Amino acid sequence: MNLKSWIKDRTGSPQATLPQPIGGRGRAAATFAAGITFENVERRYGDHQALAGFTLDIAPSEVVCLLGPSGCGKTTLLRIASGIEKPSAGRVLINGAEVAGPARFVPPEQRSVGLMFQDFALFPHLTILDNVAFGLKSLPKADAAREALALLSRVGLAHLAANYPHTLSGGQQQRVALARAIVPRPSVMLMDEPFSGLDVQLRDAMQEETLSLLRETRATSLIVTHHPEEAMRLGDRIAIMSHGRLIQLGTAEDLYHHPAELFVARLFSEINEVRLRVKDQRIDTPFGPIAAPGLRDGDTAILCLRERAMMVWPDGAEPPPARTHTGKVLPGRVLHVRFLGDVGLVEVAVQGFDEPLKVRTPEPDGLKRGDNVAVEIDPARALVFPG
Numbered sequence: 001m002n003l004k005s006w007i008k009d010r011t012g013s014p015q016a017t018l019p020q021p022i023g024g025r026g027r028a029a030a031t032f033a034a035g036i037t038f039e040n041v042e043r044r045y046g047d048h049q050a051l052a053g054f055t056l057d058i059a060p061s062e063v064v065c066l067l068g069p070s071g072c073g074k075t076t077l078l079r080i081a082s083g084i085e086k087p088s089a090g091r092v093l094i095n096g097a098e099v100a101g102p103a104r105f106v107p108p109e110q111r112s113v114g115l116m117f118q119d120f121a122l123f124p125h126l127t128i129l130d131n132v133a134f135g136l137k138s139l140p141k142a143d144a145a146r147e148a149l150a151l152l153s154r155v156g157l158a159h160l161a162a163n164y165p166h167t168l169s170g171g172q173q174q175r176v177a178l179a180r181a182i183v184p185r186p187s188v189m190l191m192d193e194p195f196s197g198l199d200v201q202l203r204d205a206m207q208e209e210t211l212s213l214l215r216e217t218r219a220t221s222l223i224v225t226h227h228p229e230e231a232m233r234l235g236d237r238i239a240i241m242s243h244g245r246l247i248q249l250g251t252a253e254d255l256y257h258h259p260a261e262l263f264v265a266r267l268f269s270e271i272n273e274v275r276l277r278v279k280d281q282r283i284d285t286p287f288g289p290i291a292a293p294g295l296r297d298g299d300t301a302i303l304c305l306r307e308r309a310m311m312v313w314p315d316g317a318e319p320p321p322a323r324t325h326t327g328k329v330l331p332g333r334v335l336h337v338r339f340l341g342d343v344g345l346v347e348v349a350v351q352g353f354d355e356p357l358k359v360r361t362p363e364p365d366g367l368k369r370g371d372n373v374a375v376e377i378d379p380a381r382a383l384v385f386p387g
Contacts, residue, residue, distance in 0.1 A: 033060035033220045034095040034112065034187035036081065041090035043076050043244075050076040052244040053090070060095075063214060063221040065235030067228060067267065073244040074224040078190045081222065082115045083108035094188060114186035114219065118193045120177035122165040128152065128176055129161040135184040151179040154213070171202045178210060182217055189219040195230065207233055228267050232256075240264055262385040265304055272305040272357045275387055283384060286352025287328045287377050292384045300387030307360040309381035312346055315372035320363060327379050332357075334371045350375050 036058045043051040050073045058064050066074045079085040080100060081092055091101030094113075099106040108115075122131050129148050136144035152158040155175040165173055174194065181189065194210065195203045211234055214221050225231050231238045232252040240247040240255065240263075248260040259265040262273075276283040278295040283303060292301045313320055315331065332350040346359045346367055359375070367373065 032185075032187055033218045035060045036188050036220060036222070037091075037093040037096075038077070038081070039091045039093070039101075041077070041080060041092065042088045043073070043080060043085065044088045050244055051080075051087070054241075054244065054246055056239055056246055056249065058220055058222060060220055061218045063211070063223065063234060063236045065231035065238045066222060066224045066241060067226065067231040067238050068241035068247075069226060072241045074226075074241055075192055076244075077241075078115070078192050078222065078224055081188070082113050082190055083111055084115075112184075112187040114181035114184065114189045116177055116181040116189070116191045116194050118196055120173050122173060122176060122180075124165055126164075127161065128157065128163050128165070128168070131165065131176055132180045132183055134180060148179070148183055151183045152176075155179050155209070170198050171206055174198065174206055175209070178213065182213065182219070185217065186219055189214065189217075189221040191221065191223045193224050193226070195225075203230075210234075232268075240267065259383065262302060262304070265383055265385070269304075270307040270358070270360065271383075272307065274303040274305070274353065274355070276301055276303055286330055286350070288379065290379060290382050290384060295384075295386060302385045302387045304383040304385065305357065305377055306381055306383075307345070307358050308343075309378045310357065310359045311376045312348060312359045312361055312367070312373050314366065315374055317374075319374070319376075327376050329374050329376045332373050332375045334367055334369055334373055336369060337367050348373060348375055 038054050038056045041051050041054045042049065054073070054077060056064075066077065068074055076085065080087050083100065083106065086105060087100055092099050094111060098104045099111050123134065126134065129145060129152065132152055133144040133148035136147055139147065149158055149161060152161055155178065157172060157175055157179070160168065160172065165176070168176065178194070181191075191210075195206055198206060207230065223231075223234055225234075235252070237249060237251055238255055239249050242263055248255060248264050250258075255264060256268045259268065265271060274285070276285065278292045278299045278301050279297055281292055281295065282289045283292050283301050285303060290303065292299075295301055311320060312332070330351045332348040334346060335349055335356055336347040338345040340360075343360045343362055344367070346361055347356050348359060349356050357375070
């Protein structure tokens with residue numbers, strides 16, 4: 001039996017034909033997006049507290065990325081949102097209705113929530129079409145197959161409908177898992193590190209594909225990741241987690257330019273950290289004084305200098321054309337130069353600093369170990385945190 005006949009046999013439609021190539025893909029059906037709210041959610045496993053009073057409100061159709069290190073409670077939160085686990089305290093609401101809390105617990109199949117796992121969790125004994133149609137058990141078999149085939153067409157895999165998961169590449173399996181999660185048209189889409197198993201180039205392509213599909217379906221989405229760049233690429237807002245708590249919530253620009261804690265600054269930037277004493281609400285640095293609001297005299301402050309917010313050029317040469325600020329220039333000596341593709345990482349011993357500073361520069365050409373150089377920072381991009 002050829003593929004067209006196989007599809008016709010499952011859909012019951014004599015008009016069921018192979019979809020158009022990728023350039024001719026249709027659009028995924030829109031869903032009725034729902035807001036999801038976490039109110040002081042806690043989850044304890046014996047003496048270990050995985051979530052500690054987590055609160056977050058996500059608007060309908062919004063894409064929020066949950067960012068934090070391994071073990072901070074991200075996956076636990078998704079499991080509670082989906083109904084796989086119950087919270088120890090607090091509530092989860094979908095469109096204002098409690099689905100988990102002291103008064104009520106709604107089982108997963110009644111929440112209109114789609115869940116995509118890190119390992120895709122495809123059924124090895126089912127065809128690709130049957131995998132996608134698995135969540136449509138309430139529909140007649142032919143209708144479910146037609147819905148599944150339409151979404152497989154949208155992700156460019158309808159021609160593989162009769163295949164089994166083990167015959168697919170990692171990127172193709174990711175698309176099948178995404179199609180399976182979206183085909184029931186969930187109001188809320190939960191994704192647990194869906195791109196972690198893909199290589200770098202494929203990961204970028206699948207992120208764009210996934211975001212496009214989420215926008216089309218308008219499903220409210222919560223995506224777990226521990227990659228800051230991935231969160232910045234995908235999220236309307238990013239929620240930073242640490243030790244089961246929400247540390248900061250905002251857009252990528254907010255979090256990058258105005259990190260609330262040193263922990264957040266480290267997530268979004270490669271930084272040099274220098275410990276200094278506060279005097280008159282400022283710290284005196286070799287580059288000049290920098291404000292330290294909110295810190296008292298005698299406190300230890302941590303000065304953070306982003307590696308990309310510094311400039312280095314050969315001593316006696318003209319400054320780079322990209323130089324737009326006029327901070328104090330200090331002499332230094334190059335200790336190491338590492339080629340990193342689009343940028344060079346230059347380690348410099350700078351006058352006035354006990355430890356070397358690292359600078360990422362787009363023009364490392366000509367710099368070598370032992371060179372005398374000039375070094376400058378952009379004072380407006382320096383960050384100061386309590387020590």
